[in-house]
Amino acid sequence: MRIVRRKTRQIQVGWVKVGGDAPVVVQSMTSTKTRNVNETLDQINRLFKAGCELIRVAVPHEEDVEALSEIVKNSPMPVIADIHFAPSYAFKSMEKGVHGIRINPGNIGKEEIVREIVEEAKRRGIAIRIGVNSGSLEKDLLDKYGYPCAEALFESAMRWSEKLESWGFYNFKVSIKGSDVLENVQANRLYAQHTDIPLHIGITEAGMGQAGVVKSSVGIGILLYMGIGDTVRVSLTDDPEIEVKVAYDILRSLGLKRQGVEIVSCPTCGRIEVDLPKVVKQVEEKLKDVKTPLKVAIMGCVVNAIGEAREADLGLACGKGFAWLFKGGKPIRRVREEEMAQALLEEVLKYNEA
Ligand code: SF4
Known part of the structure; x- marks a missing residue:
């Protein structure tokens, strides 16, 4: 038996293709302080050796933004800047040459600012990941549904997807992360039924050790079995190399990737x-x-x-x-x-x- 993957449009993050006929891409995030360039590059190289194909780095401070040029120049895989609350860092990270940025519109603020970020990414050929998380849902959706639920996450993801497309931007993927496995699965399933936009899947804050691995495997496994998921990040309170290993184990067990x-x-x-x-x-x-x-x-x-x-x-x-x-x-x-x-x-x- 083979899993039939959902047909999605293909996007380009640096030299890595996500969606379409590309195999599911394994990604991770560094756990170092990005400003510690050597330490960050060491970890990036170890993750690359373990099979990681895209890497995301946190950019919480000006010094982290400053470190990006050196990291991008020496990274063996495309680098994605993780932006929260500080839209100015999105612009500065793009100037430093990152291949992608991740934003949660819900914590960026005004729609005009999100649009300016999108216009800049379009001008520079940079990919965007739109993150929709139960912790950063828009107020009107929380008022409408009363609490973060799969339908609210789906509505938020659709809202931002439609906005980006109406601004003529298509080089983006979406991640929808609920607070539990079933909410996560349901929100992603609803979204997958309505668009061909590639999905980044994962179970956020899955935890540590065996419990985190099991929770991630169940959530990611169900989605992949349904054909949903173009790129995967296993999030564990652990060494990111373990995240990559677990991602490969999940993909291998479903016949979606044979490496190693x-x-x-x-x-x-x-x-x-x-x-x-x-x-x-x-x-x-x-x-x-x-x-x-x-x-x-x-x-x-x-x-x-x-x-x-x-x-x-x-x-x-x-x-x-x-x-x-x-x-x-x-x-x-x-x-x-x-x-x-x-x-x-x-x-x-x-x-x-x-
Ligand atoms: S392979 Fe042999 S040793 Fe292993 S579980 Fe089966 S019967 Fe026991």
């Missing part, structure tokens, strides 16, 4: 005669920088190993302190427990050479 190694491993049971969690951790560590799309099955015993190994590019079917290494569904050699991760790495490298 997908590891399938069994949950273990009383039949196990190797330290499987340790083997899986070693394999993950060894293969973490591999970009070639490969599926690797690591199974604790022969019960499901043959079937899984047949489905995977490479597999390990473990016995007592050893495993059969499978390639293309066939056993190719026997390896000791301590050699398993290295043996898999050697086979993966052969795929890279092929």
